[in-house]
Amino acid sequence: MRMDRLRHDRRRQAGRSLVEIMVALAIAAVILAAILITVSGTGLSGRRYDAQARLNDEGQVALSLMNRHLRMAGFWIPGSPVQSLDSEDMLRGCRNGFNNPTAANFANLSCASGAGNDAIAVRYDGRQPGITPTDCLGASAGIPADGWVDNRFYIAQSPSTGNPALYCRGNGGGGPEALVDNVEAMRIQYGIAAQGTLSDDPVVFDPPAYGGRTVRYLNADSIASCASGSTPANSWCAVTSIRVCLLMRTEDGAADEPNTPYIDCDGNTTSQADRRIRRAMVTTISLRNRTSVSAP
Template sequence: MKHINSAPCLIRQLGMSLIELMVAMTAGLVLLIALAYFFLGSRQINRTHDDVSRMQESGRYALEILGKAIRQAGYRTDADSPFSGVALTGADGAKDTITVQYDPQEGGEADCTGANVAAGTLVTYAFAVNGSRELTCNNVVVADNIEDMQIAYGIDANKDGVIESYQAAGGVASFGQVAAVQVSLLVRGGTSNVAANGSQTFTYNGAPTTRTDGFLRQVYTATYTVRNQAK
């Protein structure tokens, strides 16, 4: 009879070689770098999206407030009587300013600070941009992220309904000839290192402008008719 050896076979087990270990570590490192790259890219996209959304909100809201006031400039409750205030005036500067006045509605009207202006007095809106990048009205903040404001005034000296030219405040001979106002706002995002390579070039106030601080910026421009002076 043939003898069968019932002893279990011994299997030699070997650990990973140095080359296999290095390959595994390299693959893991590549995967880790890829994950970090995609994570940082996703964060950058989210930050950019948030900044753009905030800039759009600030720019549109600021233009809405400015437009509402400018359209009302020079309004008087008694059309047969001359306007008692100064409908519109402005000043040039590093950041332009503009002030409008009009008669309140019958029974009074709230101004931009929320204070009630009684009938028989004047509603005054004085707009400026402060050093904290905020649009203010009568020194009360009404919109943030506003870095600069530039204003041009459409002149209709002949009162024929045709704008002859747009001038800065210093070139306006009489603000009573202003039939339209063009407002340009430079709105800045709140997060640095968002702009590609830290630099952004855009056109503002008719000229190419470059910023290298990493903040995103957008320009919002609107033109409003001064209805009570335009013909």
């Protein structure tokens, strides 16, 4: 009887040990799964944060480059002789891009029809004492002796990456080049000053045709030409500032899920069927030298 009880007790002890092992294995499996999930989530979060940081950096670089050149629109060296034969405007914008962004002459730029990204072109005197004038690409060989710098900014697909990019075409020599990759869209609005009294027909290097604070922002297709002797209120002669919005995006796979919502440059909340993170980045550029037009 006693031997039977001992054998029974051993079986009970063996059973409890097996259950304990199974429970321990189950707990270990749960802990391991939690660790794997945490590590995986940390990796995804790290990639997302890195992608967002790069997006922000590239957006700031793009806006800084545009700011540097756009604010110079119409600049000329004080004391320089007026070039009365110069018949080109200092600022030109198109709502849907340029038909010919690489046109040899500023005056030959024309606007495209249909949907597209905005484009903008500026001219200014790049001469400074002891400094060789350069364009937006840092080139100087093709800039004329009078120092006029001609830069055009627009969005195009990069053949090397296949991504949309911010391009610039300068007149310093060579063709257009991509400045910043993954710039999906560009929208530009122009700040218009309040209408004032014209002191004289506006000509190149004259003071601004209209003075006063900025009262509204218009798209390029709502701004009238600025012809000598006939200067509408909503004209290029009244532009005091430029508001630039760039829609930046990351590489695919940065977002945790597809169809990540974002607010575009037109203020609309939308999404796309990929796993990119998008952000609209905006800056307002005050023109140091108000745009004026050529003498008749």
